[in-house]
Amino acid sequence: MSIFSIFKRGLEKSATRLTRVVGSVFGGAKIHSAASFEDLEALLIAADFGVSAAKKVVGRLRERYECGKIATDADLIETAKTEVAEILKRGMRPVAVPPENEPLVILMVGVNGSGKTTTIGKLASRWKASGKKVILGACDTFRAAAVEQLQLWGERTGCQVIAAKHGADPASVAFDATMAAKSRQADILLIDTAGRQQNQQDLMAELSKIRRSIGKVLPGAPHEVWLTVDASLGANVISQAREFGKIAGVTGLILTKLDGTGRGGMAVALHEEFELPTFFAGFGEAPEDLQEFDPDLYADALFGVEKA
Numbered sequence: 001m002s003i004f005s006i007f008k009r010g011l012e013k014s015a016t017r018l019t020r021v022v023g024s025v026f027g028g029a030k031i032h033s034a035a036s037f038e039d040l041e042a043l044l045i046a047a048d049f050g051v052s053a054a055k056k057v058v059g060r061l062r063e064r065y066e067c068g069k070i071a072t073d074a075d076l077i078e079t080a081k082t083e084v085a086e087i088l089k090r091g092m093r094p095v096a097v098p099p100e101n102e103p104l105v106i107l108m109v110g111v112n113g114s115g116k117t118t119t120i121g122k123l124a125s126r127w128k129a130s131g132k133k134v135i136l137g138a139c140d141t142f143r144a145a146a147v148e149q150l151q152l153w154g155e156r157t158g159c160q161v162i163a164a165k166h167g168a169d170p171a172s173v174a175f176d177a178t179m180a181a182k183s184r185q186a187d188i189l190l191i192d193t194a195g196r197q198q199n200q201q202d203l204m205a206e207l208s209k210i211r212r213s214i215g216k217v218l219p220g221a222p223h224e225v226w227l228t229v230d231a232s233l234g235a236n237v238i239s240q241a242r243e244f245g246k247i248a249g250v251t252g253l254i255l256t257k258l259d260g261t262g263r264g265g266m267a268v269a270l271h272e273e274f275e276l277p278t279f280f281a282g283f284g285e286a287p288e289d290l291q292e293f294d295p296d297l298y299a300d301a302l303f304g305v306e307k308a
Contacts, residue, residue, distance in 0.1 A: 006291055007301040010283025014264030015304035021047055022073055037062045047262075048234035050269030057083045057268075081303045087268055088295035091275035096223040096251070103135070103181040105189045105214060105221040109207060109248045110228035111240060112195030115256035117146055119228050119282060120190045121153030122290040127188055128157045135184065137177030137191035138163035139170040139210060150192055160184075170194065170206060171213040178217040191222070204247040211249070226279065228254045229270070234263040241274055255293070256282040264302050 008015075021043040025036050037058050044054035060083045064070045070079060098104045106123075110116040117140070124134045136159055140146035144166045154161035162177035174191055181189035193210065194203065214221045227250045229237045244250050253276050258264055267278065278293040299305075 003291060003294070004297050004301070006283055006289060007281075007294070007297045010259040010281070010289070011264045011298070011301040013260075013262035014258075014302055017047055017262040018265070018302065019304055022077060037065070044265070048265040048269060050235050050238065050266075050272055053084075053087055053268045053272035056087070056272065077303050077305070081299045081305060084268055084302065085295045085299035088271050088278070088298055090271050092277045092293075092295065095279065098218075098223050099220070101185075102218055102221075103186045103189045104223055105178060105181070105191065105218060106224045106226055107191045107193065107207075107211065107214070107222040107248070108226055108228065109193050109244055109250070110195060111230070114195065114228040114230040115282060116195060116228040117149050117153075117192055119254055119256060119280070119290065120150065120192050121157065122282070122287045123190060123280070124153060124157045124159045125287040126290065128159055132187040133185070134159045134188045134190065135177065135181045135186045136161045137174055137181075137189060139173045139177070140192050140194040141166060141168045141170050141173060142194045146192065146194070171209040174210045175213040175217060178214045178221065182217060204243070207248040224251050225249050226252045226254050228256055229266075231255050231258045231263055231266055232261040234261075234266050235269045237266055238269060238273055241270060241276070245274065245276075250276065252276055253278045254280045254282070259283045259289070264298075267298065 025040045025043065041054050041058040044057065045051055057080055061070060061076060061079055064079055070076050108116050108120055120136060124136060127134050136150055136154055138147045138150045138161055141164060147163050151161050151163065162173065162180050164173045177189060177191060193207065211222060225248050227241060227244050241250065253270060255267055255278060258281055280290055281293045283289045
């Protein structure tokens with residue numbers, strides 16, 4: 001299966017929803033009224049594009065329509081796709097490069113049920129297969145099941161897991177994991193943390209403590225802080241990203257559960273609001289369903305565009 005096929009399959013529900021949106025507004029081969037763009041804007045907002053992104057996309061469509069460059073639904077979709085891809089490219093960059101002879105430390109954060117631990121396992125599988133030495137830090141010490149899940153991924157992928165007893169201080173585990181990654185010359189350290197809601201101030205503050213513990217071993221680490229975002233929540237994830245950004249210093253996003261929802265437009269809202277890079281997108285349960293995020297492929301699949 002090609003990478004685009006994975007994107008297309010994973011965003012099929014979102015593409016169907018957007019096609020219906022366009023059809024409900026224009027309903028045919030030709031666009032008859034500029035006023036229809038107002039309806040389209042409202043429907044894009046309802047499709048989780050967010051107010052700002054919806055206004056920007058529709059504003060561009062209206063400009064091209066008034067210049068005579070949009071006459072059909074196909075013209076409209078092509079222009080919308082291009083505009084969305086440009087929004088999704090905002091903030092995109094390569095993964096951070098740590099100082100020489102130091103492991104890349106990635107702190108994973110997110111709310112309960114966002115797929116954080118599973119995503120860590122998939123990332124470990126991906127990077128181990130590419131020849132990297134990966135260590136996993138089990139800092140979700142509040143849930144024994146979370147530690148067990150990470151240890152299972154460690155067994156599957158052949159990656160060492162640094163863990164402690166149930167209820168141990170997460171910052172202490174993070175310190176030990178970072179020490180292990182440094183002394184054992186690992187390439188990558190992935191640190192799991194407890195799922196928490198953005199309004200749980202005590203738990204959120206704990207993330208700052210974890211960051212400080214990592215920095216004691218490797219000044220400047222963690223090099224990345226990635227927020228896993230459950231796509232099924234739609235534009236409601238905006239408040240999550242805002243609060244985690246304040247407390248944890250989020251540097252990038254991973255979108256999960258895109259295959260089970262028609263709310264793929266939330267990626268556009270996130271990029272418009274924060275201009276944070278999205279590094280990976282999850283379209284299913286298998287490790288290969290976690291793919292590097294590609295703005296052009298995402299936009300194509302989101303609007304149901306066929307590729308040769």
